[in-house]
Amino acid sequence: MNNLISIEQARKAKGVSIDELSKALKIDRSIIKCLEEGLELPKKFESYQKSYTSSIYRYLGYSVEHSTNLKAIPEDNTKMILTIFFFLFSFFILISLSINIYSNFNSKTSIKIFQKDEIYEEVEKHLLSQSLEYIDHKNFLQSLEIKNRVAYNNNVVFEANTTLPIYYKLHHLDNGSIQFGEILPSKSLILDLNDNFLIDISNISYIDKIIYEGVEIKLNNKQSLYLKEFKINEIDQLL
Numbered sequence: 001m002n003n004l005i006s007i008e009q010a011r012k013a014k015g016v017s018i019d020e021l022s023k024a025l026k027i028d029r030s031i032i033k034c035l036e037e038g039l040e041l042p043k044k045f046e047s048y049q050k051s052y053t054s055s056i057y058r059y060l061g062y063s064v065e066h067s068t069n070l071k072a073i074p075e076d077n078t079k080m081i082l083t084i085f086f087f088l089f090s091f092f093i094l095i096s097l098s099i100n101i102y103s104n105f106n107s108k109t110s111i112k113i114f115q116k117d118e119i120y121e122e123v124e125k126h127l128l129s130q131s132l133e134y135i136d137h138k139n140f141l142q143s144l145e146i147k148n149r150v151a152y153n154n155n156v157v158f159e160a161n162t163t164l165p166i167y168y169k170l171h172h173l174d175n176g177s178i179q180f181g182e183i184l185p186s187k188s189l190i191l192d193l194n195d196n197f198l199i200d201i202s203n204i205s206y207i208d209k210i211i212y213e214g215v216e217i218k219l220n221n222k223q224s225l226y227l228k229e230f231k232i233n234e235i236d237q238l239l
Helices: 009-015 018-025 027-036 043-059 078-108 119-128 139-144 232-238
Strands: 060-066 070-072 133-135 146-149 155-160 166-172 179-183 189-192 197-201 207-211 214-221 226-230
Touching: 009 027, 009 043, 018 027, 018 043, 027 043, 119 214, 139 146, 139 232, 146 166, 146 232, 155 166, 155 179, 179 207
Parallel strands: 133 226
Antiparallel strands: 060 070, 146 214, 155 189, 155 207, 166 179, 166 197, 197 226, 207 214
């Protein structure tokens, strides 16, 4: 047999012992020994010589061609290539998603731009013309006096005592929105206490009374003061 490499050379190149080869192919080690040394096989095994030889070479990574030449079986790298491809693809997707999430949750607009309506412009003009001073939370609470207790409800009502303009601004903390409006004798401001908000009032001296959870509260302080970002639930301290 015109071999490019002998069975012994092929076996040793793969680091396989005769015993390991015998156990893997279920071929008696004495037969493998004879094939390696080029000796004749016992008569009852002569007809299997080519089959044994082919099996051994194939196990050791060689294909036996019909011309009796040996050719090393090329390694199949398909699985490795697919594994590397899917790993790189997954890595790219992960990086893209991470960048997108980071951009969405960490990008902040430094300035909120919104269109001013007529009420907003009137509030600005009024504050500029009045030059009102601010009143803080503590002093505002001290200016309140409980008058009557009526039926309980979960609202707060601001009622006006004059036709002069009383402007307000509501900052809804839950969604960050801002609302402007005007309090009139015919149009009280009614707010649900379940909402989380801060309120600005342009001039507290124009407020006739506040009804908080059914409790009527009067303002003793009749100075022209501007109430800014008041947490309405602080009135609980008086009840």
